[in-house]
Amino acid sequence: MSPDVVVAGAGMIGAACAEALSAAGLEVTVLDRGAIAAGTTAAGEGNVLVSDKAPGPELELARVSRRRWPELLAALREELGPALAEAEWEAKGGLVVATTPDAAASLSRFAAAQRAVGIRADEIAPADAAALEPHLTRKVTAAVHYPEDAQLQPVLAATTLLAAVRARGGEVRAGTEVLGVTRDSAGRVSGVRTDRGTIACRAVVNACGPWAGSFAARVGAPINVLPRRGMILVTGPLPPGTVRRKVYDADYVGAVASGEADLQTSTVVESTRAGTVLIGSSRERVGFDDTVRIDVLRELARKAVALFPVLADVPVMRAYGGFRPYAPDHLPVIGADPRLPGLWHATGHEGAGIGLAAATGRLLADLFTGAVPEVDPEPFRVDRAAVIDGEAAA
Incomplete structure (x- = not known):
């Protein structure tokens, strides 16, 4: 048939x-x-x-x-039954942080616009961000908690x-x-x-x-x-609670919205159920060139350590890249x-x-x-x- x-x-x-x-x-x-x-x-x-x-x-x-x-x-x-329908759904929420006064002002405006259309975007003090993520850098100047963010x-x-x-x-x-x-x-x-x-x-x-x-x-x-390439670092398994949710720097939003072809990196750090930590993110339009660029990986690692200093001595287990479908x-x-x-x-x-x-x-x-x-x-x-x-x- x-x-x-x-x-x-x-x-x-x-x-x-x-x-x-x-x-x-x-x-x-x-x-x-x-x-x-x-x-x-x-x-x-x-x-x-x-x-x-x-x-x-x-x-x-x-x-x-x-x-x-x-x-x-x-x-x-x-x-289907649980054996065929496991997706590791985690409604763990997200945290967006700023580490400069300019970024803090931009983050606050962005969150206010989202709240105006009904999104839970809770502005919290840096001390409250530290309570949510104890290993987060103390250089945070502003933070917004998004309880609706999830992962699978x-x-x-x-x-x-x-x-x-x-x-x-x-x-x-x-x-x-x-x-x-x-x-x-x-x-x-x-x-x-x-x-x-x-x-x-x-x-x-x-x-x-x-x-x-x-x-x-x-x-x-x-x-x-068109294809737009990104790369991710994966750490070895870490103790529970090292990173509790998806955490990213406020500059991530600008990178997502940008149409630039050149390399852009922004800090994204999140845990997985297996205990590893995923570190991103990069975006560049290079066609389907899948060359592993060490300079990109170093930049991702540097920015991640700035956000979570505890990651400085953590071993990287692997790195991988992928192509995302980009519309102008x-x-x-x-x-x-x-x-x-x-x-x-x-x-x-x-x-x-x-x-x-x-x-x-x-x-x-x-x-x-x-x-x-x-x-x-x-x-x-x-x-x-x-x-x-x-x-x-x-």
Whole structure:
């Protein structure tokens, strides 16, 4: 039996779309040219954040996703059993700090704007920040606590979503690359061509992450989604409580919102359930160059030690990098492509894809089935100028 929808990409966004579509009663097949959840998802930190987003469409998508994630994971545990539905969900909150007067003023303005639209952004004194994070530098001049920030293990979460797709009769195939699409006499998508044959379907979802631009160009509907590289350091296991939540310097927000191609680094430190500490973050547009740059790693380490001096003598276990799908206007691309009936996109989330995935999958499924979406889809339209005008991704 042919599926209704083929999802190209078995990372977090593809998995979330496939789960939501299958929950709506559609037959879904998920394809990935590599291993399951092995690309951008495997290189992610698992952040589910509202703290780093200014008021606007992305923050609204983040709020809905933050609310949906624990509900979805609980429902999947009930459906699949705990053995197949473990994602290490931790609603541990986040802490954003400033260490200079200018940064403190900027952080206060940003938090006030978020509170105006209903986000819990609690400004606290430096002494209270030290109580939350005892190993934090005493140079903090201002702090904002975000109790809604959370974290999960991204590979586990993606495989949980895909397990639900399989349990509902869908199929997930690794090592299968989508080469193009077939069309019917009316010009609609009628199937996908792969390196293992053609699969008939009535729609395909482009959830190829940083490779979404090249996929779209291959099927004749180019979009301007580019790879943006980031790197992360991982320490050896530390005693419990060394770092208790996600903590980052206020300059992280500016780096997230920037469109600069050159290297930018900002301080992000957070613990994992395994006891290791993740240290980031960097952003640069270098195409798909995966060269490990020691200067970047040194900069990340230097800034992390400035925020948490206790890390100075902690061994680094490994470092890794990944590519994130970047759209020039910093908004995801979610919805139908009007140039090719049957082609849908779910990409462009850059470093926020893990957190935004639950709402993205639901939004795409609502649009596909004609249900009333909880989130306004207009800002994420495919046919907006930043996505289809100008130089498209090659």
